[in-house]
Amino acid sequence: MFTKEITGYKYLLEIDAINAVKSVNDYYTLPDEAGDVTKEWVTYNYSNNFNYWYIYSNESLVVILGEPSIFLV
Amino acid sequence: MSNRRSMLSTLNNGGGFSYLLDLYPGALVAYSLRQLISTYPSSSRCIRIRRSSDNAELDIYFVSNVVDTASILSFVGSGDGYVVRFCNQLDTSGVRDAYQSIALNQPLIVQAGVLCTQNGKPTIKYTSASQLLKASSTPLLDTYENTMVTLQKFNNVAGYKVVASAGDTGGDNIFCHIGWGRSSYGRTLYQLTTINEDGTTTLNQEIWVGRSSIISSTNSLYMNNVPQILSLPYVPFHTDSRSMLIGNDDYGSYIDGNVQEVVYYRSYLSNANASGVTLNLNNYYNVY
Numbered sequence: 001m002f003t004k005e006i007t008g009y010k011y012l013l014e015i016d017a018i019n020a021v022k023s024v025n026d027y028y029t030l031p032d033e034a035g036d037v038t039k040e041w042v043t044y045n046y047s048n049n050f051n052y053w054y055i056y057s058n059e060s061l062v063v064i065l066g067e068p069s070i071f072l073v
Numbered sequence: 074m075s076n077r078r079s080m081l082s083t084l085n086n087g088g089g090f091s092y093l094l095d096l097y098p099g100a101l102v103a104y105s106l107r108q109l110i111s112t113y114p115s116s117s118r119c120i121r122i123r124r125s126s127d128n129a130e131l132d133i134y135f136v137s138n139v140v141d142t143a144s145i146l147s148f149v150g151s152g153d154g155y156v157v158r159f160c161n162q163l164d165t166s167g168v169r170d171a172y173q174s175i176a177l178n179q180p181l182i183v184q185a186g187v188l189c190t191q192n193g194k195p196t197i198k199y200t201s202a203s204q205l206l207k208a209s210s211t212p213l214l215d216t217y218e219n220t221m222v223t224l225q226k227f228n229n230v231a232g233y234k235v236v237a238s239a240g241d242t243g244g245d246n247i248f249c250h251i252g253w254g255r256s257s258y259g260r261t262l263y264q265l266t267t268i269n270e271d272g273t274t275t276l277n278q279e280i281w282v283g284r285s286s287i288i289s290s291t292n293s294l295y296m297n298n299v300p301q302i303l304s305l306p307y308v309p310f311h312t313d314s315r316s317m318l319i320g321n322d323d324y325g326s327y328i329d330g331n332v333q334e335v336v337y338y339r340s341y342l343s344n345a346n347a348s349g350v351t352l353n354l355n356n357y358y359n360v361y
Binding site: 006 | 123127128129132158172175179202203233325326
């Protein structure tokens with residue numbers, strides 16, 4: 001099992017990750033024209049090693065989610 | 074040199090553009106910013122991109138067998154441009170195109186108005202562990218024979234890094250996975266839970282040809298046409314159905330660097346053909 005250190009946002013409950021993603025995707029609207037591939041701004045992931053959910057950091061998220069932290073996935 | 078080798082050398086070295094997959098057919102999927110097969114229709118795109126200024130998207134085609142960089146730069150302007158779709162040149166239906174529908178997970182092709190390049194040629198640049206292009210709608214088929222051809226450059230030697238993977242669950246569940254296993258491991262074929270590596274780290278742009286055959290219990294990794302001595306003589310890959318991943322294993326092991334070409338054969342290329350493929354890439358990209 002490989003583990004990695006990442007910078008991002010960690011959630012113990014999936015519903016909290018879902019709500020975080022929703023708040024970001026509501027903030028950043030996308031054109032959604034016919035043929036467009038891009039559907040959302042961000043998504044969340046699950047750590048099989050540590051049984052929590054997380055979002056990778058990006059400067060565009062700080063205004064909504066605050067400062068990220070460093071943790072293992 | 075045999076007549077066939079002589080002919081291939083001539084085709085690879087001169088006489089106009091040399092289509093890799095005309096010379097070495099049989100690949101299952103092929104992604105590149107140059108045209109790899111002469112029969113790829115001019116109406117078929119190379120990539121689709123998104124610009125940062127307003128998030129609009131545009132299909133980009135080939136011009137003279139190379140991705141249309143003028144259209145890319147004109148569309149993106151002074152901001153960033155991201156690859157949202159990397160087209161498989163072996164199937165114009167798009168079922169094995171590599172996509173990314175999440176904006177923050179899309180790799181770059183233009184950064185602050187400047188085309189991303191490697192050694193003078195356009196490249197796709199990965200700068201974040203979330204960035205991934207994935208062909209998930211039609212998984213690769215079960216296989217016992219694999220050859221993965223990649224052209225890449227790593228921008229640092231720390232941590233696990235993945236150039237391309239025929240495995241979509243990340244971590245251990247991979248069956249043909251070529252990349253970098255931490256700085257001390259070097260060039261790596263990931264197989265099952267095993268890291269099979271040559272122990273050499275480098276930041277150079279390199280052409281890799283990784284092969285594995287369950288039938289003949291053989292694997293190999295060539296770097297710039299030089300066979301590397303791997304840590305294990307043979308470890309079988311998975312043989313179940315997976316998706317093609319480019320630049321990341323979908324588990325946060327990303328290349329942190331540049332990817333220009335990924336071709337996957339559901340067969341074990343002969344030594345001669347593996348060498349010929351490398352020669353074809355090198356003649357175009359001038360890697361070594």
